[in-house]
Amino acid sequence: MIVPFGHVLLVAGIIFALGVFCAVVRRNLIMIVLGIEIMLNAVSIVFVGAALRWNNLDGQTFVLFILAVAATEVSVGLAIIVYAFRRTGSFDPSNFNLLR
């Protein structure tokens, strides 16, 4: 017997809230992507805990897919960030107004 399922959910909820805070409050594109990574990590913790709670490997399979999609998102997102930095010379999303 290890911890109750609620404690896993509690830890993941705290981590997810911290990730939302990081993604919303910081004004740096790299920090926003880091916040999204924290949120994905929290969701993965919930999935792994639920896979153990209901004794079903579907949860762990979904975490595998989350990892793959997150790696995709990070690579394309960082490429876009570098491209935008080359065009505007800034990481602040409010400076990305080239269409205006």
Added chain:
Amino acid sequence: MLLPLILFYVFATVLVMAAVAVIVSRNPVYSALSLVLCFVTSAALWLLIEAEFLAIVLVLVYVGAVMVLFLFVVMMIKVESPEEVMFPLSQWLPAAIFGLIYLAAAVVMIVETPGMEVSLRMLTATPAQFALYVFEHHWFSIEVISILLLLALIGALCLGIGKGARREGVRADSVSTPPEAASAAVEEEI
């Protein structure tokens, strides 16, 4: 059976503190390193709740590849000045209000969900069992994911050697240098 319990709470505490360090630190390099600690501790957490293969994959893929990519990008481009990192004070009130609403909804959801007190048993899904399960039930999704990763590779490559670099006159082999250094190099050549 007390040791896994203690380890779980220790790792959970370190995880939360590492996430706080990601948010608080002003330098993106320190934030990325704190996120590495965050991922390592959550891999330890996954080992405790019996996802061995995923814990190893998390360390290999995230700490090994993704965070190194982050560090490359952060160190490639100059770090932003610390003044404009946070929001102005006038936006803190609506942010706090919506955050409290969100927190209340989360607390209600956690309290209302049945079966919170069920203790998790020690079960082991070995990597062999996990692989058999995945390739028996989800083989098509695995193929789709592999195509998605290939497309992401091509997309990142196209963005990396895109129009912006060519317009600045940067040669194709010095694409990854920041614009100041690249233009300085071009000036030196001239």
